[in-house]
Amino acid sequence: MCSHLAATVGLAATPDEIVITSGSQQALDLIAKVLLDPGDLVVTENPAYLGALQAFQAYEARAVGLSSDEHGLQPAALLAFLESSPVRPKLLYLIPNYQNPTGVSLAAPRRAEIVAIAARFALPVLEDDPYGALRFSGAALPALGAFPGARDCLYLGTSSKILAPGLRVAWLVVKDRALREKITTAKQAADLHTSSFTQRIVHHYVQQPGVxxxxxxxxxxxxxxxxxxxxxxxxxxxxxxxxxxxxxxxxxxxxxxxxxxxxxxxxxxxxxxxxxxxxxxxxxxxxxxxxxxxxxxxxxxxxxxxxxxxxxxxxxxxx
Ligand SMILES: Cc1ncc(COP(=O)(O)O)c(C=O)c1O
CATH class of the missing domain: 3.90.1150.10 (Aspartate Aminotransferase, domain 1)
Incomplete structure (x- = not known):
């Protein structure tokens, strides 16, 4: 998984920094459970992935949808919001590649700008990337957490759109140790662990070179x-x-x-x-x-x- 992340999205992660979850939907729920209290703000694109909005709302967080266009979230909208909001948001949630629902991707210059703005305001970023590998043209862009100056970036990948959604095997990169331990504890409370049977299926598949x-x-x-x-x-x-x-x-x-x-x-x-x-x-x-x-x-x-x-x-x- 670590070499896959390094090769595909330029993210350097150690095995310890990866939490395997039962689909990326579970990771969205666990992050919301650990990070969000009632009334907390989550900033996101508009329109946004319905399943994430539902996960945030289940913990009574409030989503704020910022202006987005054919190049993704507008950095100026993010900056203006952060400068004017009396309440500091707890999370920025983004799908930078082939977003659900629009199919739009976040343009490269915007990625760098958004990473810089989030770092300036100490705003954790959750990058949800189920579709990045399904690229029809152009070069792959690095994960947000791989940009220079990135801080507190969580990265979420899944086998659902490249192998089979029924496997329920996904991976969450969490660099911050304290946050990772809380997510792991929440995960154990939810389902003890992701099915080792389906993890073995994914492992068997991906370890065959080139398959x-x-x-x-x-x-x-x-x-x-x-x-x-x-x-x-x-x-x-x-x-x-x-x-x-x-x-x-x-x-x-x-x-x-x-x-x-x-x-x-x-x-x-x-x-x-x-x-x-x-x-x-x-x-x-x-x-x-x-x-x-x-x-x-x-x-x-x-x-x-x-x-x-x-x-x-x-x-x-x-x-
Ligand atoms: C953006 C996004 N995140 C997460 C998920 C959940 O995927 P899974 O739980 O199957 O990994 C989906 C599924 O459609 C999605 O579109």
């Missing part, structure tokens, strides 16, 4: 083609006024329909046409932008992607 890399390369090729099919279908099928992100990796893209649409209502109409998408509203922190939706491009065949988008286009044109 994981070859598998990930296959995934990237298949998903890249499906992303291209979906982008072409969106251009062909959706009416004027619709926009969408252009992810360079991951599983998702994010569509914004013309103002006035509510995708939660639209889903019921779509279901009658035997198509589905994820309505955008629950991903927003604060006031939801109701004309947004998340599409997954990795899981369906080209024919089904084309047919699904044709049906969505017909529904939208019907009004």
């Amino acid at each position: 994981l890399d070859a598998h990930v390369a296959t995934l990237c090729e298949v998903y890249r083609n499906r992303r291209d099919v979906m982008l072409a279908a969106l251009t062909r099928e959706l009416p004027a006024g619709c926009t969408w992100t252009q992810p360079t990796g991951g599983l998702f893209l994010w569509v914004t329909l013309p103002a006035g649409h509510d995708t939660t209502d639209l889903l019921h109409i779509a279901a009658r046409e035997k198509i589905a998408f994820v309505p955008g509203a629950p991903f927003w922190v604060g006031e939801p932008v109701r004309n947004t939706l998340r599409l997954n491009f990795s899981n369906a065949t080209d024919a089904r992607i084309n047919e699904g988008l044709a049906r969505l286009g017909t529904i939208l044109r019907r009004g």
